[in-house]
Amino acid sequence: MSIWVTQVRNEQERQQLLELTRDYLSEIIRTKEEDLSDEGKIQRKLMAYLQNVHRCNYETAQEICQDVLVDIRGYGVINDLITDPYVSDIYIHKHDDITYEKMGKDYVYEKTFRDEQHLMMFIEKLAMVSRSRIDIANPLQTFTLPEGYRTAVFIPPVALHPTVHIRKFVTIPTVDELIENGYFSYEAGQFFKAAIKSKRNILFIGGMGTGKTTMIAISSKLFDENEKPLLIEEVMECPMNVPHLRRLVARPPSIEGTGAIPLSLLLKQGLMMKPTRVIVSEVRDGAIFYMLQAMLVGHEGSMSTIHANSAREALFKRIPSMLSMSMEAVNLSHEEKIAFAASALHLIVHLEQDPKTGVRYCRAISEVVEEPEPHVVDIFVRDGNTMRATGHFPKRCQEGAWRYNVEYDPGWFRVS
Numbered sequence: 001m002s003i004w005v006t007q008v009r010n011e012q013e014r015q016q017l018l019e020l021t022r023d024y025l026s027e028i029i030r031t032k033e034e035d036l037s038d039e040g041k042i043q044r045k046l047m048a049y050l051q052n053v054h055r056c057n058y059e060t061a062q063e064i065c066q067d068v069l070v071d072i073r074g075y076g077v078i079n080d081l082i083t084d085p086y087v088s089d090i091y092i093h094k095h096d097d098i099t100y101e102k103m104g105k106d107y108v109y110e111k112t113f114r115d116e117q118h119l120m121m122f123i124e125k126l127a128m129v130s131r132s133r134i135d136i137a138n139p140l141q142t143f144t145l146p147e148g149y150r151t152a153v154f155i156p157p158v159a160l161h162p163t164v165h166i167r168k169f170v171t172i173p174t175v176d177e178l179i180e181n182g183y184f185s186y187e188a189g190q191f192f193k194a195a196i197k198s199k200r201n202i203l204f205i206g207g208m209g210t211g212k213t214t215m216i217a218i219s220s221k222l223f224d225e226n227e228k229p230l231l232i233e234e235v236m237e238c239p240m241n242v243p244h245l246r247r248l249v250a251r252p253p254s255i256e257g258t259g260a261i262p263l264s265l266l267l268k269q270g271l272m273m274k275p276t277r278v279i280v281s282e283v284r285d286g287a288i289f290y291m292l293q294a295m296l297v298g299h300e301g302s303m304s305t306i307h308a309n310s311a312r313e314a315l316f317k318r319i320p321s322m323l324s325m326s327m328e329a330v331n332l333s334h335e336e337k338i339a340f341a342a343s344a345l346h347l348i349v350h351l352e353q354d355p356k357t358g359v360r361y362c363r364a365i366s367e368v369v370e371e372p373e374p375h376v377v378d379i380f381v382r383d384g385n386t387m388r389a390t391g392h393f394p395k396r397c398q399e400g401a402w403r404y405n406v407e408y409d410p411g412w413f414r415v416s
Contacts, residue, residue, distance in 0.1 A: 140152075210351040277300070366378045
């Protein structure tokens with residue numbers, strides 16, 4: 001229904017015009033009629049809509065346009081959170097409930113969306129700029145924003161309210177900065193740097209939000225500049241930026257259920273690219289077979305992450321369980337799966353986040369031992385606000401040190 005006015009006579013008419021114009025803009029976004037980066041073209045289309053359909057005069061149409069165009073500039077309501085370099089996670093629980101994580105602590109955001117329709121238009125814009133699609137027929141989606149931020153969206157009917165989670169890249173510190181902050185003790189940090197340089201195969205473990213993927217990016221700062229690493233991800237999320245990096249990202253199936261490119265296929269085919277290291281930001285299923293195989297066939301210094309509560313749980317429970325999802329390893333016995341993983345891995349680094357303070361730290365660094373039978377031995381463990389050596393000298397790491405001319409100081413492992 002049109003509003004036949006030459007100027008807005010009261011606030012009620014103005015609000016009605018705003019809602020109708022927002023609906024029109026939402027339709028433009030949903031149908032991808034225009035490129036949202038061309039604000040001038042969008043504005044001309046909205047002006048024509050207001051003047052021709054609703055008979056608004058120029059001044060009224062211009063005023064309404066400016067109010068509506070705010071919704072497509074930057075990231076609208078949450079733009080401040082997107083541009084804050086210290087905000088790592090943004091949670092839109094519903095239109096009037098937004099929280100975020102900054103420097104490991106949770107906060108409530110003071111701004112909100114006007115209503116659920118406003119939030120849906122924002123979600124449609126995110127999907128559009130990410131070359132994705134979200135609608136009733138496709139109500140859950142994971143995609144990557146142009147800045148590389150991982151985004152997960154759920155809308156009705158699979159969710160009671162439209163819900164969004166955005167995982168941002170944050171400033172990547174160096175290992176030396178982590179030592180200064182107490183993340184590592186001095187000895188543990190020096191050993192960790194030496195392990196990266198001597199190309200030990202490392203598995204990072206921990207719960208959600210403990211910084212496993214970020215630790216891969218931190219580790220990459222220690223790679224030799226002549227290396228040719230291969231990074232493989234389910235969703236582009238690892239803020240890794242090194243020379244000669246090749247990056248492959250899995251693709252989910254289309255709405256028709258076709259065209260999927262799984263992580264396992266990328267890993268299998270990616271080995272043909274002759275990478276010096278293979279890095280998988282997170283592995284959750286049978287693709288771990290190819291990850292471990294890559295480590296075994298000469299891609300030293302490879303890394304990956306899984307969710308686990310301890311090094312022992314990772315080696316003896318989580319990895320065998322994931323190998324059972326692989327066609328290539330399903331027939332191996334439980335013991336054979338453990339032995340397969342133990343041959344491939346050299347170190348397991350356990351990361352944690354304090355639930356009260358939000359501070360992240362390294363819980364333990366453990367060596368994976370092959371003989372006489374597979375097991376893990378802690379090298380450094382958390383002790384209060386620092387880490388202490390257990391006295392165990394990692395012989396498998398020493399092998400890499402000899403090969404790549406890296407020095408290991410025996411004093412790092414001495415019990416104080």
